[in-house]
Amino acid sequence: MIGRLQGILLEKSAPELLLDVNGVGYEIQAPISTFAVLGRIGDPVILYTHLAIREDAHQLYGFSDKSQRTLFRTLIKVSGVGPKLALAILSGMDVNAFASCVHAEDVTALTKLPGVGKKTAERLIVEMRDRLKEWQSAGPLWDAVDQQEQASADSMLQDAESALVALGYKPTEAAKMLNKVAGQADSSEDLIRLALRNSLGNA
Structure with missing residues (x-):
């Protein structure tokens, strides 16, 4: 997988x-x-x-984050909901808004999503209610820590890319250099050093 x-x-x-x-x-x-x-x-x-x-x-x-993937995987287990409809649901409503609609049994809000009729909305509420409860009882409904870590990593990459561009590298070249060493450093400075070292080593 x-x-x-x-x-x-x-x-x-x-x-x-x-x-x-x-x-x-x-x-x-x-x-x-x-x-x-x-x-x-x-x-x-x-x-x-x-x-x-x-x-x-x-x-x-x-x-973009694990919460979306978790909801997608749960949605496609619902009778009559395939990957195409699951993507449409995630495109029209964020995960927390969807959870709120299910808990509130808000059929009207769910039917505003593309491809979701009244019967599908009712089935989503019935089949998703218990699964959402399980996620909540295990802790926060969606993993905010993962989202914060993702945002921090993205910011570090952007800072490192800007620095490499300032050194004379093209944006696409800088992005490729950083992609090869992403996840191997805890700061943008270390990331830049690794990217430069890797680039010089392959020169």
């Missing part, structure tokens, strides 16, 4: 994007909520992924 990918964003045209991971291009489908936080073409990207295997295709779905 492919659970996480880190690479360079090559193309994005909702709901599909293309991610370069060490020279391999991964075609990924993602909700609009994930597209909203993606950077520019050429920027480093980290996605939490779900691999769906069918007889006729292997499809990757990508999400």
Whole structure:
């Protein structure tokens, strides 16, 4: 199972994007909520992924954080809800808003989502209610720590990329240099040193 990918964003045209991971291009489908936080073409990207295997295709779905992926995986277990509809739900409503609708049994709000009729909304409420309770009893409904760590990592990469560009590297070149050493440092300064050392070592 492919659970996480880190690479360079090559193309994005909702709901599909293309991610370069060490020279391999991964075609990924993602909700609009994930597209909203993606950077520019050429920027480093980290996605939490779900691999769906069918007889006729292997499809990757990508999400900006674990909470989106958790909800997606739970939604596709609901009768009548496939990956396409699950993506539409995540595109039209964030995870906390969806949880609130389920707890409040707000059929009207759910039917405003694309592809969700009254019967589907009622089925979502019935089948998701207990699962949401289980997540809440285990702690915070969504992993805020993961989101904070992601934001910190993204900020560190941006700072390091800006510094490399200031040193004369092109943005796409700087992004590729950093992608090779991302996750190996605890500060932007260390990340820059590693990127430069790796680049000089391969020169």
